[in-house]
Amino acid sequence: DAMVIQNPRYQVTQFGKPVTLSCSQTLNHNVMYxxxxxSSQAPKLLFHYYDKDFNNEADTPDNFQSRRPNTSFCxxxxxxxxxGDAAMYLCATSRDFSRGDNEQFFGPGTRLTVL
Amino acid sequence: QKEVEQDPGPLSVPEGxxxxxxxxxxxxxxxxxxxxxxxxxxxxxxxxxTYSSGNKEDGRFTAQVxxxxxxxSLFIRDSQPSDSATYLCAPIGPYGQNFVFGPGTRLSVLx
Numbered sequence: 571d572a573m574v575i576q577n578p579r580y581q582v583t584q585f586g587k588p589v590t591l592s593c594s595q596t597l598n599h600n601v602m603y604x605x606x607x608x609s610s611q612a613p614k615l616l617f618h619y620y621d622k623d624f625n626n627e628a629d630t631p632d633n634f635q636s637r638r639p640n641t642s643f644c645x646x647x648x649x650x651x652x653x654g655d656a657a658m659y660l661c662a663t664s665r666d667f668s669r670g671d672n673e674q675f676f677g678p679g680t681r682l683t684v685l
Numbered sequence: 686q687k688e689v690e691q692d693p694g695p696l697s698v699p700e701g702x703x704x705x706x707x708x709x710x711x712x713x714x715x716x717x718x719x720x721x722x723x724x725x726x727x728x729x730x731x732x733x734x735t736y737s738s739g740n741k742e743d744g745r746f747t748a749q750v751x752x753x754x755x756x757x758s759l760f761i762r763d764s765q766p767s768d769s770a771t772y773l774c775a776p777i778g779p780y781g782q783n784f785v786f787g788p789g790t791r792l793s794v795l796x
Contacts, residue, residue, distance in 0.1 A: 612786040660728050667781035676728025
């Protein structure tokens, strides 16, 4: 089945120790998104890629970076995780932005714990 | 004022009840709206979308949009325990982009 896969499902890191979360898709979608979701809150968009075109949200901290080496894979790098970065990180894809193509397909998320 | 607001819940109803989930927004540029459902420890999944003011029905679900008052509703008829989830409204911008989600309403349907 075509899907969005996130690895690992659970990640524990230490305060200040860099961590990378990965996302892959078999949908061949143009757009990939990274969201941060804290308990009982809405998913908050960090950035998105339209193909190789990277778009950063204005309030995304510099501590968060992303890479998309090809259509299928996208990575979220947190350079120096703080306690406030503990959250669920959701990856999503959509075929495009146009009406009918902009449904987002989400992965199961990676829950990040910072010790 | 937040762009999108929802009653946070949790909302608890007995099985079979009619549920009304509401969402308000402030940005007139939003063109149409989606509802996503998120089960515990899962990513959201699209439930319904509406392109214009008025009602759209899909099985037990009805989405209602009133652009004049910037108010969106999702009605669930004959609610089931399997409907227990968080419901997120997601407005769509003028170019089709969906970058904002409401905070979600957590629903529990009790058997």
